[in-house]
Amino acid sequence: MLVNADMTASLGRLGxxxxxxxxxxxxxxxxxxxxxxxxxxMSVSARTxxxxxxxxxxxxxxxxxxxxxxxxxxxxxxxxxxxxVMGVMAEQHPQFAHxxxxxxxxxxxxxxxxxxxxxLAQLRAHVDPTxxxxx
Amino acid sequence: MLVNADMTASLGRLGxxxxxxxxxxxxxxxxxxxxxxxxxxMSVSARTxxxxxxxxxxxxxxxxxxxxxxxxxxxxxxxxxxxxVMGVMAEQHPQFAHxxxxxxxxxxxxxxxxxxxxxLAQLRAHVDPTxxxxx
DNA sequence: TATTGTTATACTCTATAACTATA
DNA sequence: TATAGTTATAGAGTATAACAATA
Numbered sequence: 001m002l003v004n005a006d007m008t009a010s011l012g013r014l015g016x017x018x019x020x021x022x023x024x025x026x027x028x029x030x031x032x033x034x035x036x037x038x039x040x041x042m043s044v045s046a047r048t049x050x051x052x053x054x055x056x057x058x059x060x061x062x063x064x065x066x067x068x069x070x071x072x073x074x075x076x077x078x079x080x081x082x083x084x085v086m087g088v089m090a091e092q093h094p095q096f097a098h099x100x101x102x103x104x105x106x107x108x109x110x111x112x113x114x115x116x117x118x119x120l121a122q123l124r125a126h127v128d129p130t131x132x133x134x135x
Numbered sequence: 136m137l138v139n140a141d142m143t144a145s146l147g148r149l150g151x152x153x154x155x156x157x158x159x160x161x162x163x164x165x166x167x168x169x170x171x172x173x174x175x176x177m178s179v180s181a182r183t184x185x186x187x188x189x190x191x192x193x194x195x196x197x198x199x200x201x202x203x204x205x206x207x208x209x210x211x212x213x214x215x216x217x218x219x220v221m222g223v224m225a226e227q228h229p230q231f232a233h234x235x236x237x238x239x240x241x242x243x244x245x246x247x248x249x250x251x252x253x254x255l256a257q258l259r260a261h262v263d264p265t266x267x268x269x270x
Numbered sequence: 271t272a273t274t275g276t277t278a279t280a281c282t283c284t285a286t287a288a289c290t291a292t293a
Numbered sequence: 294t295a296t297a298g299t300t301a302t303a304g305a306g307t308a309t310a311a312c313a314a315t316a
Binding site for chain 3: 294295296297298299300301302303304305306307308309310311312313314315316
Binding site: 152153154155179180182183186187190205206207208 | 282283284285286290291292293
């Protein structure tokens with residue numbers, strides 16, 4: 001998730017946080033989803049999604065609906081209010097959505113990812129292994 | 136602060152977090168600094184820096200030293216261990232540092248910032264003001 | 271047995287407010 | 294009065310582990 005201070009402040013004014021907005025974004029594009037599906041899409045634990053959806057329900061962006069065939073599962077669904085806000089976000093300014101959700105897709109990022117293992121190997125060689133055990 | 140999951144995981148293996156690494160980065164380039172200076176540089180509260188420095192002291196990356204002239208202030212100083220780790224990070228792979236600390240400096244980012252106010256005005260017009268009071 | 275989601279617990283990062291020590 | 298830093302308190306986001314309900 002790519003985020004900066006301006007973005008966080010902007011979302012705050014709308015009653016959202018970056019992570020909660022990612023959930024809404026997923027729902028807008030994929031439709032009603034189980035929490036498990038959302039967790040996998042966000043590379044985050046099921047527990048984390050429980051908390052995010054709790055917040056979105058409390059602020060009226062989504063509801064939890066019964067899954068038609070799997071009684072273990074829940075379908076997180078956008079409310080009209082949530083749909084409206086996300087619709088505007090997506091339509092009015094594609095750049096906003098792109099920057100918020102797509103992470104770095106530039107050349108620079110590709111270079112970074114490609115080179116990361118090398119850097120880490122270098123760094124690890126200079127860090128005392130016993131120190132690293134502290135966390 | 137620009138961060139993604141890969142980066143967080145990478146720093147974690149070194150015994151660091153993104154925010155703590157930002158503190159070390161500042162110290163590497165500016166030398167021993169008061170917590171107030173660090174807070175301003177990071178656009179973060181003094182309280183936040185207290186917590187970050189607490190963590191860095193506990194893991195041996197920095198020490199708190201007396202300020203030579205101002206007895207209210209503290210000079211946060213890199214330990215040899217901290218200097219070594221940050222030196223490698225800076226020298227071996229400039230991209231790492233760039234991506235970690237410079238935020239987006241691309242054209243795309245400039246466009247985003249320029250257009251942000253417009254997007255927000257659009258979005259706000261579609262959000263019920265009473266709902267926003269919830270947070 | 272495996273999966274979905276919850277509760278329990280804990281850590282990091284962040285903020286504001288009240289306070290102490292010092293300037 | 295103003296500044297540097299801490300303690301107190303709070304909220305968001307994240308994780309693992311144990312568990313219940315269901316598949």
